Amino acid sequence: MQATSASSSNPNPQLIQRAQQGDGGAVSWLYAQYQTSVFRYLYYRTGDRGVAEDLTSDVFLRMLRALPHYRIQAAPFQAWLFQIARNLATDYFRQSRQDESLSEALEAPGLTPEAAAEQALTTERLRQALAGLGAEQREALIMRFVLKFSLEQTAQALGKSEDAIKGLQRRGLSALRQALGAEDQKAEVYDDR
Amino acid sequence: MTDEKPLDEKRLDDQLETGLKALENGQPAGEVNLPAESAGLKPLVHLAAGIRDLPHPEPSVESANALHARLAAEVRRPAPGKAGRLNVRWLWAAGLAGAGALFLCAFVLLAAGGLWWLGPLDARTVTLADVSGLVEAAPAGNDRWQAVENGDHLGAGQRIRTATDATAKLVFFDGTRTILGGGAEVILTRLGGRWGDVLQAEVTQQAGGVQYEVVPFSNRNGQFRVQTPAGLASVHGTVFQVWVEAQGQAFFTVDRGAVVVENADQQVNLAAGQATVSRTDAAPDAPSYRFSLSDRLAAVEGEVWTVGQVSFRVTAETVVAGDPQVGDLILAQGRMLTADDWVADHIALAEETAAEFQFTGVVQAMDAEAWEINGVTVLVNEVTEVDGDLALGDTALVIYTVLEGDRWLALNIEKLESAEEGEVPGTPSADCTGSDPQPTAQKLAQQYGVTYEEIMGWFCQGYGFGEIDLAYGLSQESGWAVADIFALRQQNLGWGEIKRRVRQTPTATLPVATLPVATLPVTVTLTATVTPTRTPTPALTATLPTATLPVTLTVTPSPTLSVTLTATPAITPTLSATQTALCTGADPQPKGQDLAAQYGVSYEEIMGWFCQGFGFGEIDLAYSLSVQSGKPVAEIFALKQGGMGWGEIKKLLQDQAKPKDKDKKKDK
Numbered sequence: 096m097q098a099t100s101a102s103s104s105n106p107n108p109q110l111i112q113r114a115q116q117g118d119g120g121a122v123s124w125l126y127a128q129y130q131t132s133v134f135r136y137l138y139y140r141t142g143d144r145g146v147a148e149d150l151t152s153d154v155f156l157r158m159l160r161a162l163p164h165y166r167i168q169a170a171p172f173q174a175w176l177f178q179i180a181r182n183l184a185t186d187y188f189r190q191s192r193q194d195e196s197l198s199e200a201l202e203a204p205g206l207t208p209e210a211a212a213e214q215a216l217t218t219e220r221l222r223q224a225l226a227g228l229g230a231e232q233r234e235a236l237i238m239r240f241v242l243k244f245s246l247e248q249t250a251q252a253l254g255k256s257e258d259a260i261k262g263l264q265r266r267g268l269s270a271l272r273q274a275l276g277a278e279d280q281k282a283e284v285y286d287d288r
Numbered sequence: 289m290t291d292e293k294p295l296d297e298k299r300l301d302d303q304l305e306t307g308l309k310a311l312e313n314g315q316p317a318g319e320v321n322l323p324a325e326s327a328g329l330k331p332l333v334h335l336a337a338g339i340r341d342l343p344h345p346e347p348s349v350e351s352a353n354a355l356h357a358r359l360a361a362e363v364r365r366p367a368p369g370k371a372g373r374l375n376v377r378w379l380w381a382a383g384l385a386g387a388g389a390l391f392l393c394a395f396v397l398l399a400a401g402g403l404w405w406l407g408p409l410d411a412r413t414v415t416l417a418d419v420s421g422l423v424e425a426a427p428a429g430n431d432r433w434q435a436v437e438n439g440d441h442l443g444a445g446q447r448i449r450t451a452t453d454a455t456a457k458l459v460f461f462d463g464t465r466t467i468l469g470g471g472a473e474v475i476l477t478r479l480g481g482r483w484g485d486v487l488q489a490e491v492t493q494q495a496g497g498v499q500y501e502v503v504p505f506s507n508r509n510g511q512f513r514v515q516t517p518a519g520l521a522s523v524h525g526t527v528f529q530v531w532v533e534a535q536g537q538a539f540f541t542v543d544r545g546a547v548v549v550e551n552a553d554q555q556v557n558l559a560a561g562q563a564t565v566s567r568t569d570a571a572p573d574a575p576s577y578r579f580s581l582s583d584r585l586a587a588v589e590g591e592v593w594t595v596g597q598v599s600f601r602v603t604a605e606t607v608v609a610g611d612p613q614v615g616d617l618i619l620a621q622g623r624m625l626t627a628d629d630w631v632a633d634h635i636a637l638a639e640e641t642a643a644e645f646q647f648t649g650v651v652q653a654m655d656a657e658a659w660e661i662n663g664v665t666v667l668v669n670e671v672t673e674v675d676g677d678l679a680l681g682d683t684a685l686v687i688y689t690v691l692e693g694d695r696w697l698a699l700n701i702e703k704l705e706s707a708e709e710g711e712v713p714g715t716p717s718a719d720c721t722g723s724d725p726q727p728t729a730q731k732l733a734q735q736y737g738v739t740y741e742e743i744m745g746w747f748c749q750g751y752g753f754g755e756i757d758l759a760y761g762l763s764q765e766s767g768w769a770v771a772d773i774f775a776l777r778q779q780n781l782g783w784g785e786i787k788r789r790v791r792q793t794p795t796a797t798l799p800v801a802t803l804p805v806a807t808l809p810v811t812v813t814l815t816a817t818v819t820p821t822r823t824p825t826p827a828l829t830a831t832l833p834t835a836t837l838p839v840t841l842t843v844t845p846s847p848t849l850s851v852t853l854t855a856t857p858a859i860t861p862t863l864s865a866t867q868t869a870l871c872t873g874a875d876p877q878p879k880g881q882d883l884a885a886q887y888g889v890s891y892e893e894i895m896g897w898f899c900q901g902f903g904f905g906e907i908d909l910a911y912s913l914s915v916q917s918g919k920p921v922a923e924i925f926a927l928k929q930g931g932m933g934w935g936e937i938k939k940l941l942q943d944q945a946k947p948k949d950k951d952k953k954k955d956k
Contacts, residue, residue, distance in 0.1 A: 106439055119363045120461055124415045124439060126359055127459040131418075134347040145787060148351040155355060159362050216338045217936050218345060240339040245312070246305060261301035264308070268332040275335075 105171045105248075115162050126155055129173070132242045133180050139237045140184045142222050150187060154180045173244075174251035181234070181252075216275070224274040232267030239264050300326055307333040311340065349527060349544070350754060353503050356463035412479045413441040414458040414466075421454025421470075442476060449473040450496070462487045464512065465501040472496025477515065486510030493538075497531045504545075519551035519566030528558075531634060533607045537567045539621075539633050541578055544705055560704035561648030561683040563623050565605075565633055576623035577662045579630055579647040582638055585618050593632070595620055597690045598645060600630035609636040624649065627663025646687045648704065651680055659698065661686055666698040669905025671934045675702040677761060689938055691912040693886060697905070699935050705754075728753045736760040746774065758783060766790045879904045887911040897925065909934060917941040 106125065113121035133154050138147035157179050165175055225233050231253070238249040239260070250257045303326045310320045317337035322329055416423070416436055424433040425440070426447045433449070442448060442458070450456055450468045458466040460479075464487055468474065473495040480488035486505045490513040491498075502512045502523050514521040514530055516538035521530060526545020532538045540549050541563040549556050549564055554571030556564055563578040583596040591601050600622060602608070612618045612635060622632035624647060649662020658665050666688055668674075678684060678701065687700040729743040732753065736743075738760075746756045759773045768790050776786045876891065880898060884891040889911075897907045902925065910928070914921045919941055927937045 110439055117363055119360060120413070120415065120441075122359060122363050123356070123459060123461055123463065124417065126356060127415065127417045127457065127463075127465070128438060130352060130355070131346060135344050138345050144345065144348075145783070148347055149783075151347060152351075152355045152358070155359055156362065159359060216335075216342060217939070218342055219933075219936065221339060221342065223931075236339070239308070240336050241342075241344055243312075243340060258298070258301070261305050262297070264336075265301050265304045265329075265332065268304075268335055272331060272335050 105173050108167055111165070111167055111172055115165065122159065125158070125172075129176055130155070133176070135241055136177065136180055136237055137184060139222055139225055139241060140233075141187060142226060146187065150180070150183050153183050157183070171248075171251050173248060174254075177238075177252040178254075220275065224271050227274045228267055228270050232263050232270060235260055235263035236267045236271060300329065304329045304332060308336055311337050349501055353463055356503070360462070413443050414460050414476060414479065416440045416442065416456055417459050418455065418457040418467075420456070422451040423454050423456040423468075424449055444476050444479040447473065447475045460487055460489060463503045464489070466491065467499040467501070469497040469499075472498050474498060487512060489513070490515060492516075493530055493532050495532050495534070497529060499527070499529045501527045502545075516566070518568045518570075519549050519572055522548045522550070533634075535607065537565055537605075537607070540564050540566065540572075541621075559683060561685060563633075565623075567605075573623075576625055577647065577649040578621065578623050580644070581620045581646075582644045583617070585612050585614050585616050588614060593620070593635075596645060597694060598630075600632050602632050602635065606632045607634050609634075612637055624662060624664075644687065645689065646685060648683065648685050651678055651682050651684055654678075654680060659701070661701075664696070666696045666701075667691070667905070668698050668701070669908075670903040671905045671909050672698045673700045675700065678703050687935075689909070689912075691908060692915050697909060697912075699938070732757055732760065736764070746770075755783070762787060762790050883908055883911065887915070897921075900925075902928075906934070913938060913941055 106128065110121050110124060114125055130151065134147055134151045137150045137154075138144060141147055141150070154176070158176055161179070165172070169175075170178070225236065228236070234253055235249060238244040238252055239246070244252065246257050246260055250260045253260065255263075303322055307320045307322050307329060311317060311333065317334045320330075320333050322333070417438055419436070419438050423436055425436045425442055426433045427445065436442070436448070448456070448458070448468065450470055450472050452470045454470055456468045458468070458474075458476075460466075466474070472493070475492040475494065476489075477492045478488065478490040486509050487503070488509065488511045490511075491500075492515040494517070498514075500512070500514065500523070504526075505511075512523050514523075516530060516532050517536045518532075518538040519540070521528070521540055523545065526547060527543040528545070528547050529541050529543070530538060540547060540558060542558045542560055544560050546560070547558045549558060549566055549572045551566045552569055552571050556572045556575050558564055558575050561577055562575040564572045564575050566572040579600070581595040581598055581600070585593060585595055586597070587594040591603060592599050593602050595618060600620060606622070617638045618635055619638040620632045620635045622630060622634070624630050647662065647664065649664065651659060651661050652663070653660035657669065658667050660666075661684055664686075666686055683704045685700075685702045685704055686698050687702075688696045688698050691697050729740055729747060732743045733740045735757075743753075743756060746759075747753065755777070759770050759777075762768065762773055763770045773786060773790060776789065777783075877895065877898075880891055880894045883894045883904060886908075887894075894907060897910075898904065902910070906928070910921050910924045913919070913924055924937060924941070927940070928934070932940070
């Protein structure tokens with residue numbers, strides 16, 4: 096039995112304050128609430144379970160150290176936490192000298208478009224197809240559809256307007272569909288490149 | 289930056305967002321209405337729905353527990369900067385106010401420290417997380433149910449229930465998690481323990497299915513118990529599930545660790561992979577290994593039901609939810625009383641999901657082509673993924689598929705660990721003086737051929753047995769010294785990073801001259817980096833014994849010189865030496881002949897695939913999948929060549945077959 100992962104939402108200010116004061120229970124709650132989302136975000140960014148688990152550790156340890164300086168007025172907690180995760184992912188790619196966009200982009204295995212379109216979507220195919228997108232589209236799609244963030248939460252986490260996210264998600268889904276080998280004429284009409 | 293866009297684009301963005309919003313509100317993708325002008329957005333809505341519904345990866349329980357323990361340790365540690373500032377002020381204040389004030393303030397600090405050690409109230413509450421659907425709580429002794437949400441705290445005596453389609457997670461202060469499935473109800477009977485100490489908790493489970501992930505306790509005071517109408521489960525750090533049925537019986541299954549189940553003054557001990565059933569006023573059944581089958585119900589003949597091609601008994605005590613009919617997707621879970629007698633305990637209609645067959649048991653024989661696990665023979669070949677360092681006598685979870693001819697092929701065999709007490713990283717609690725031998729340490733010492741004291745030495749430095757096992761395993765694999773591997777850990781590197789570093793630069797202790805001579809020559813050029821510098825730098829060329837690629841070599845020519853070599857293969861062979869021999873027209877290969885006869889195709893056809901680089905196990909599986917799915921073998925091999933794993937291919941073919949099955953059913 097597996098509990099479904101509900102979308103994360105921002106904790107109440109009192110809980111944040113308690114965590115800032117070193118309340119272990121509040122820190123535990125933040126960890127339990129966001130651990131899966133942070134891990135999934137990093138998994139789809141890096142494509143490596145081990146790396147994602149290590150970076151998830153780093154995110155929460157960094158969160159703990161930075162919590163006393165966090166101001167709730169400056170940014171919602173979730174957006175702030177994912178900014179830490181984004182920074183660490185960027186550092187990881189810089190230090191490992193890997194190009195995120197070049198990592199194992201999906202290649203259709205010599206199938207007809209119809210056969211490719213019939214292929215079931217799996218997490219591995221999704222990860223490979225996401226790797227072939229631009230960074231902004233990739234992040235927008237991960238947050239909107241993997242982590243199930245609302246439009247507003249995604250905009251906050253990526254520091255963009257909601258309209259910008261709407262555009263990113265439409266173009267990103269089109270590009271993703273193409274990468275998954277299921278692009279058809281109709282969808283091309285809406286791909287504004 | 290402005291977000292100005294052409295009007296038509298903005299309209300499309302908005303219309304897509306409206307469709308996505310409908311998805312978020314629970315509308316099925318097929319029912320999302322879009323204006324006629326933007327019907328082309330429908331595939332995007334479907335794709336978004338597909339991504340949302342995927343079973344996205346979860347962090348492992350081990351890494352989650354380790355991180356939680358580390359966070360707890362960090363929280364307990366005072367911030368150094370803060371302490372420093374306090375000290376300066378205090379010295380000044382002490383100078384002015386004298387020893388009395390110093391004593392008073394020290395008392396205040398000590399009192400605060402003491403209170404912290406006693407812990408905040410949260411140590412005696414659980415926190416709700418991952419709430420999905422309607423979840424309610426009621427205080428002890430009344431029925432005033434109120435909806436609860438993420439972040440709410442619940443104390444001892446409170447009751448929690450989930451609607452049939454709801455789930456929720458209860459998080460205890462030490463990271464222990466209780467995950468309530470749909471239709472579950474529990475009471476938090478007891479919540480004890482202190483922050484910085486171990487958990488002492490009891491949950492009364494009245495209905496539904498609940499998964500318990502209990503963080504291993506660091507000392508013997510820890511306790512976690514689950515009371516059901518038909519038995520009590522006591523654990524000491526483990527992952528297990530309990531189902532309580534309306535009829536009162538309870539099912540207990542263990543994924544990791546060990547559980548003691550007691551009822552009617554009798555108790556049974558469940559190890560990882562085992563299950564039992566307990567009924568009101570009766571002793572729990574003897575432990576058995578378990579099975580789980582998820583596929584269409586293929587046949588019902590008396591008490592024998594068949595799912596896929598696997599048969600089991602359904603008895604008067606089997607709980608059957610709903611009214612499954614032949615052709616329905618079902619999930620059947622039960623116990624293997626013997627290798628040939630599988631009895632279902634619980635059957636329910638399942639969601640549209642890929643078929644999966646699995647069972648647990650002890651590894652009794654490990655031959656090259658087949659293993660015997662719990663009396664059941666499963667084929668193993670290049671398709672089989674084996675997780676963990678399995679040996680005879682270990683308990684394993686087998687995920688398998690059924691090939692033509694009723695042969696079972698293991699797709700994945702995973703070692704199930706019986707975690708021992710005291711495995712929390714960084715919190716050694718076993719007696720480090722060695723009074724009571726620690727069984728896990730004894731096992732590890734035997735496994736790696738080192739002394740018990742050596743293993744306990746690492747344990748007493750704060751490493752968990754899981755970490756010690758990993759470090760020794762990596763050491764054997766790579767030639768690195770165990771101490772060097774732990775040194776990386778001390779630099780706060782995660783195990784994922786450590787594995788990567790160690791595997792990238794394995795250190796072989798073979799002298800260069802003893803590198804083996806090839807029978808199938810593949811020449812690689814080795815670039816040497818020597819530390820400390822030696823002139824001239826050795827230029828090395830090695831010939832490898834097999835054509836297994838990719839190749840990375842490290843050689844240490846003398847004990848004082850470390851040489852790191854990176855090998856760049858000059859060719860990428862696709863055939864093994866055996867394959868090369870057979871493909872050049874040697875004697876007929878019996879395995880190829882068997883498969884040709886099995887699937888009614890020519891020997892040359894089988895050997896054609898073999899000569900393209902596929903193993904006989906893969907060919908067997910591909911033909912079997914072809915028979916089951918109706919897909920041409922060539923398409924199945926094309927999927928494999930496209931980079932998909934066999935598990936993925938199997939699921940894909942099953943997914944594609946489903947709508948056709950439905951259509952057939954409708955036609956009937």
